[in-house]
Amino acid sequence: xxxxxxxxxxxxxxxxxxxxxxxxxxxxxxxxxxxxxxxxxxxxxxxxxxxxxxxxxxxxxxxxxxxxxxxxxxxxxxxxxxxxxxxxxxxxxxxxxxxxxxxx
Numbered sequence: 001x002x003x004x005x006x007x008x009x010x011x012x013x014x015x016x017x018x019x020x021x022x023x024x025x026x027x028x029x030x031x032x033x034x035x036x037x038x039x040x041x042x043x044x045x046x047x048x049x050x051x052x053x054x055x056x057x058x059x060x061x062x063x064x065x066x067x068x069x070x071x072x073x074x075x076x077x078x079x080x081x082x083x084x085x086x087x088x089x090x091x092x093x094x095x096x097x098x099x100x101x102x103x104x
Contacts, residue, residue, distance in 0.1 A: 015055070015056045016045065016053040016054060016055055016056065017053070017054050017056060017058070017059065018052070018053060018054075019033060019044070019049065019050075019052045019054070022054050022058060022059065022062060025059055026059060026062045026063050026066060027066075028062060028066050030049075032066075033062065034049065035076050036062065036065055036076065036079075037052075038076075039076040039077060039079070039080050040080060041061065041065055041076065041079060041080050041083060042054060042058050042061060042062065044058075061083060064083060064086070065079045065083060068082055068083075
């Protein structure tokens with residue numbers, strides 16, 4: 001399963017958030033985020049839960065995961081699969097868009 005990671009370029013600033021900030025921003029409990037980490041949905045930086053730092057893209061991924069669980073009842077394994085498929089779809093759509101622009 002894919003894990004969140006930043007796309008770094010020389011000009012990009014990669015920001016991180018703590019577990020507390022992530023939970024507060026997405027309105028989810030820390031234990032639920034721990035489940036996302038255990039299922040490979042999120043990939044924190046840091047040796048222990050108290051020191052975890054998450055890339056800011058994790059905010060989007062966590063919010064999507066929570067909506068899948070809350071609205072559709074998808075479990076953590078299913079969330080991992082759905083998020084991977086959605087990201088692959090978005091990647092392919094961007095690729096197609098680039099080809100269409102070049103074809104014109």
